[in-house]
Amino acid sequence: MLLPIRDAMRRLPSFTPNLLSKSPPGWNRCSRCLIAEFHAVARPRGWQDQARKISGDRKILPTAIEMGRSPACSLLQRSLALGIYTQIGSIRFIGNPGRSGPRNHLTERQQFASRTTLNYVCAVIITVLGLSYAAVPMYRMFCQVTGIGGASNLAQHGDEKVEALQKVTDRALKIVFTADTASHLQWNFKPVQREVTVFPGETALAFYTAENPTDRHIVGISTYTVLPFEAAKYLNKIQCFCFEEQRLNPHEKVDMPVFFYIDPEYVNDPWLIKADTITLAYTFFEAKDGMKFLPQGTPSPHNRVTPSTGAAVEPA
Amino acid sequence: MAQSLYGSKVFKPKPPDKGSFPLDHEGECKQPMEVYMKCLYDHKYNNTECRLEAKDYLDCRMQKELMAKADWSKLGYKDLDERRTSEKEHPKPS
Numbered sequence: 001m002l003l004p005i006r007d008a009m010r011r012l013p014s015f016t017p018n019l020l021s022k023s024p025p026g027w028n029r030c031s032r033c034l035i036a037e038f039h040a041v042a043r044p045r046g047w048q049d050q051a052r053k054i055s056g057d058r059k060i061l062p063t064a065i066e067m068g069r070s071p072a073c074s075l076l077q078r079s080l081a082l083g084i085y086t087q088i089g090s091i092r093f094i095g096n097p098g099r100s101g102p103r104n105h106l107t108e109r110q111q112f113a114s115r116t117t118l119n120y121v122c123a124v125i126i127t128v129l130g131l132s133y134a135a136v137p138m139y140r141m142f143c144q145v146t147g148i149g150g151a152s153n154l155a156q157h158g159d160e161k162v163e164a165l166q167k168v169t170d171r172a173l174k175i176v177f178t179a180d181t182a183s184h185l186q187w188n189f190k191p192v193q194r195e196v197t198v199f200p201g202e203t204a205l206a207f208y209t210a211e212n213p214t215d216r217h218i219v220g221i222s223t224y225t226v227l228p229f230e231a232a233k234y235l236n237k238i239q240c241f242c243f244e245e246q247r248l249n250p251h252e253k254v255d256m257p258v259f260f261y262i263d264p265e266y267v268n269d270p271w272l273i274k275a276d277t278i279t280l281a282y283t284f285f286e287a288k289d290g291m292k293f294l295p296q297g298t299p300s301p302h303n304r305v306t307p308s309t310g311a312a313v314e315p316a
Numbered sequence: 317m318a319q320s321l322y323g324s325k326v327f328k329p330k331p332p333d334k335g336s337f338p339l340d341h342e343g344e345c346k347q348p349m350e351v352y353m354k355c356l357y358d359h360k361y362n363n364t365e366c367r368l369e370a371k372d373y374l375d376c377r378m379q380k381e382l383m384a385k386a387d388w389s390k391l392g393y394k395d396l397d398e399r400r401t402s403e404k405e406h407p408k409p410s
Contacts, residue, residue, distance in 0.1 A: 159333075159390045192353060197362045203392030204363040205370040207349060225327055237332040238391065239383070244336035254339050255349050259374070261392060 162238065167201040168264050173276055174198075175262075179208055180283040186214050187248065189284050192255070201264040203238065208256045208282060212248035219247045221287040227279040230271040234263040235278065245287045337383065344380045348373040371396055 106114070175198055177191035192207040212218050222242045226232040241256040248254065258280075266272060340346070352369040359365040371393050377383035388397035 159386075162333075162392050163389050163394065165392055193356055193361055195361055196356065197360070197364075199364065202363065202367075203370075205352065205373065207353070223329055225329070229327060232327060233330075237330070239334040239337050240332045241337050241339075242329070243331060246339055248339075249341065252341065254341060254343075255346065256339070257337055257349075257373070257377075259337075259391070 161236075162203070162261070165201045165203070165261065166264055167199050168267055169199060171267050171276075172197055172199055173262060173266070173278060175204070175206070176277060176279045177206060177208070178279060178281040180281065181220075182283065182285040185218070185220055185284055185286045187212055187218065187220060187284060189282075191282075198262060200234075200262040200266045203259065203261040206258045206260070206280075208241070208258065209253060210246075210248060210256060210284070211253040212250060215250045217247060217249060219245050219287040220284045221245050222282050222284045224283070225281045227281070228272070228275050230269065231266070231275060231278050234266040234269070234272075235280065236261055236263060242282065334384065334386075337377075340377075340380075340382055345373060345376040345382065348376045367393065367396060 174195050176195045177193065179189045179191050181187055181189045188209075188211040190209055192209055196204055196206055198204045210220070221244065224240075224242050226235050237258065237260040240258040240260070246254075246256070260280075262278070348369065352366060352373050355366040355369045356362075363370075371388070374383065374391065378385045388394060
């Protein structure tokens with residue numbers, strides 16, 4: 001009675017890690033499936049560790065470890081039929097039987113490495129996004145401190161700039177003047193000269209005429225447009241009649257001068273290489289109370305609008 | 317100056333450096349203005365030829381208190397100013 005048991009015990013499987021070439025003794029490998037079986041009277045002690053060693057890094061499914069319940073495998077069935085050994089169990093390996101070594105199952109070190117990489121990448125993405133959002137106020141602060149922003153070469157303006165103007169003699173520009181009134185305004189508003197030829201860096205004077213043919217006082221306020229748009233920042237007006245309320249008595253005709261210059265940087269602008277004609281278009285509107293075109297507090301010696309309240313102040 | 321806002325350009329007008337000219341209701345400086353206009357007409361609306369007349373007009377405005385007094389160099393007429401002072405010091409024999 002003990003003899004067959006002893007024999008069986010002697011035939012305990014000794015595990016070798018490689019299932020490729022041949023099965024370790026006591027193990028039978030099914031040719032068609034991935035089941036490797038061991039036959040023994042009893043489960044060898046520590047069979048789990050040994051099975052893990054055999055499988056390498058393949059995952060072990062303990063599903064079939066039952067008495068004779070290995071899923072349809074001819075080898076198993078044959079052995080059952082023969083009844084030579086009691087089939088203790090089978091261990092199913094998943095993965096490609098032709099390969100050895102880790103495939104689906106990552107070691108702990110690899111898992112740690114991949115998780116760390118993911119964390120680093122996420123941190124970089126969030127940093128870049130945060131920087132792009134923070135750039136807006138930072139740039140604004142930078143501009144306020146250094147004064148560089150927009151057209152930095154036109155940052156100085158005013159008297160110093162006019163004094164330092166150098167006339168550019170190789171490029172003549174034609175300034176065309178147009179005048180418009182709003183439909184309600186009953187002024188006759190037109191330019192005295194249709195166009196003027198001017199050089200950049202040279203101050204020029206131009207005139208508009210406005211006539212009030214009605215019998216009542218009319219107060220007008222004007223604004224202007226410069227075309228082409230890219231040339232607008234080069235046309236600097238030293239003095240003109242825009243943005244201020246201008247009051248015309250009945251049947252009165254006045255001359256309104258515009259004193260301006262074109263910035264010499266005009267010739268360096270690549271957008272304006274072919275633009276030799278600039279149109280300066282003035283439009284007059286009828287002024288109503290509180291109407292103003294300039295932001296409050298814009299300094300002007302003749303500003304009749306009080307900065308704080310915005311109400312028009314009548315001259316004494 | 318123009319800024320583009322989603323592709324369309326928006327024009328923002330700039331205020332003038334020295335503010336606004338007060339209106340010449342009495343027409344006190346009409347005569348220099350006529351001289352300047354005639355000069356422009358004669359020289360085919362070329363501003364360079366008529367800078368002296370323009371300077372005279374602005375001078376009239378300053379005299380009649382229609383414009384704040386300023387140095388000619390600050391109005392871009394430094395060369396004309398120097399020419400006039402040099403002529404005064406070294407008058408050309410006529």
